[in-house]
Amino acid sequence: MLRPAWLVVPAPNQDDLAQMQSMLNAGNLHTVCESANCPNIGECFSQKTCTFMILGNICTRNCRFCAVEHGQLPLPVDREEPKAVALSAKQLNLAYVVVTSVTRDDLPDGGAAHFAKTIQAIRQALPAAKVEVLIPDLLGQFASLRQIIDAGPEVISHNIETVPRLYKAVRPQAIYERSLQLLKRVNTSGKNIAKAGIMLGLGEGHDEVLQTMVDIKAVGCRILTIGQYLRPSPQHHPIMEYIHPTTFKMWEEKAYEIGFNQVVSGPMVRSSYHAGQCYAKTFRSESKKSRR
Structure with a gap:
């Protein structure tokens, strides 16, 4: 299946890539931009932004849509990583810092304490910066989630990814209801904005997408991203459909x-795409409502 014209992006500038990679390598850091083969890497790296990926680059799960390397022997937790992320964020002079991770089911808390330390390090290095974290489901452990909530990031994001019918084929180690419960707990904490993302093109039906969106909103999510699934390799789940931009617009509405x-909806949209702008718009819209 050939990619349609709306999914063709310019090749990234090699100088931009080299500069960012040099800085990241100096801190022994990973980004989801690189590890997940994000199609927007050229745009983001040219603007000196990225999504930091902590806790190594080997995931303990094997989702059938994801390009991140997986295995049962992930890297040891790097205790210096929170400081390195904060230092790199400061070097880039980021006003909005996005941090995600591989899933670490091998760790008792799923890596929650490491997330909290990273958030705290960013706060110390960049007191004025806003922080968004895109977290795994932590195996549903509320005590682990509480550590991240209490660290105070402005946004806690967790991706639902697809409709419940496709979970067994696409993300067999995840549980739809568990992910919804995590988002509900983020929202009811009253401390953070809850955000979620889904992909289209995996074989989902119209009514299934609509119900999934209703489910996500029902647990209190305020921000939603919708993007096109792109197959990382022939070994991954096949692309069942390329969704036209007008259909993405319809889902946005x-x-x-x-x-x-x-709502950020489009073929090239990913979880952290234009995250800072999305947060700013959310904050402004809620401020207007509170003044009415």
Whole structure:
């Protein structure tokens, strides 16, 4: 299946890539931009932004859509990593810092304490910066999630990825209801904005997408991202459909009708795409509502 024209992106500038990679390598850091083969890497690296990926680059799960390396022997936790992330964020002069991780089911807390330390290190290095974390499901452990909530990031994001019917084929080690429960707990904490993302093109039906969006909004998510699934290799789940940009626009309008505060929907959209702008718009819209 050939990629349509709306999914063709310019090749990244090699100088931009080299500069960012040099800085990241100096701190022994990983980014999801590189590890997940993000199609927007050229745009983001040219603007000196990235999504830091902590806890190594080997995931303990084997989701059938993801390009990140997986295995049962992930890297040891790097205790210096929080400081290295904070230092790199400061070097880039980031006003909005996004941090994600591989899933670490081998760790008792799923890596929650490491997330908290990273958030705290960023706060110390960049007191004015906003922080968004994109976290795994932590095996549903509320005590682990509480550590991240209490660290105070502005946004806690967790991807639902696809409709429940496709979980067994696409993300067999995840549980749809567990992910919804995590987002509900983030929202009810009252401390953070809950955000989620889904992909299209995996074989989902219209009514399934609509119900998934309703489910995500029902647990209190205020921000939703919707993007096109792109197959990382022939060994991954096949692309069942390329979704036209007009259809993404339709889903954006539906999401606003359902009640989301901010929606980013399009073929090239990924979880952290324009995350800072999305947060700013959410904050402004909620401030206007509170003044009414």
